[in-house]
Amino acid sequence: MITFTRFLTIVGLAVVFVTPALADDLANTFEEAAARGEAQKRAASTKNYFTNTLMPYYGQKYAPVLQSCFATITKPDNSHFSFVAAIGADGRIVRLYRDRETNISLCMRDTLEKEVFPPPPASPYYLHIEMNFSDDDVPKSSNKESAPPLILEPGKYSYTFDVPEGWEYSFDQAQEFGARLAFFPKGGGFRSSNSIVYVTEIDGLCVANCAGAVPRAIARELQKSREDSPTLKVAIGSSLKIKEGGEARVRILTGANDPRQAKEALAFIEHNETIVLVVLTTGDTKTWDQDYRAFQEIVSGHKFFNCNSPDLAASCHP
Secondary structure, eight states: EEEEEOOOOOOOEEEEOOGGGGGSSSSSSSSHHHHHHHHHSSTTTTTTTEEEEEIIHHHHHHHHHHOOOHHHSSSSSOOEEEEEEEEOOTTBBBEEEESOOOOOHHHHHHHTTOOOOOSSSSSSSEEEEEEOOSSSOOOOOOOOOGOOOEEEEEETTTEEEEOOOTTEHHHHHHTTOOOEEEEEEOOOTTTTOSSEEEEEEOOOOOSOTTTOOHHHHHHHHHHHHHHOOOOOOOEEEEEEEESOOOOOEEEEEEOSSSGSSEEEEEEEEEOSSSSEEEEEEEGGGGGGHHHHHHHHHHHHTTTOTTTTTTOOOHHHOO
């Protein structure tokens, strides 16, 4: 499985391929570009762009790109590599800094050179990415639909889910409604489908560590739901086993005032870093059984990565 993390101190070379007029304003080395990227990541004027716009776009766009590279290269090199992309005011890359080359990084560069990212609030904006791959579980398909959806919290963690057959996912539609990721039957959408599954994270509940916080998370989510629907009925569902280890606690909700939420299933997945909430909601319970099977597949296929994950091909530091 592919994991995307960002790092600070990697020295490398820089390649200029467009807009030489900006050369005087650009970083001269990989290390300098990475340091500027870290500053922009935290700056008030660019923090929201990095977290809410740039990284979701990158994750959605380049997961299938990597799938294609691994599928089409005869002997793909799954060793780690890093790059920093200096993004101009129009969203195009004006300089690409790299620590090393692999056949996968070269394949990826073909797309990066033509990329138009969402225009940054300040330019150049330095996007610093380190790519780590599992030694064994590399992508096998160039089909975009088979690429797993990757949710990124740069420098902290990333996670993904299985996509059930006959379903698709969208980051853009999820973000419109304040979620991280949305699933729905193929040909549907967040607004148009009778049943959807969406992913979010429970914020403001954990101080330093989320271990043991699921009971509080459940209580808070149910309290919020009852504020809108005082007669809401809650049942405890069977916990769902996660293939990578652990389980998700489940609550089944019925009787909401909103007819679009005739029946819901909430799965709470605990990690030290965060609590992930996966929600199935349906307006017509006639399809509940098949929708719940898709929900189970999504939750059971959850995979979570941080710097301590045993299947990272290279060491990492937040």
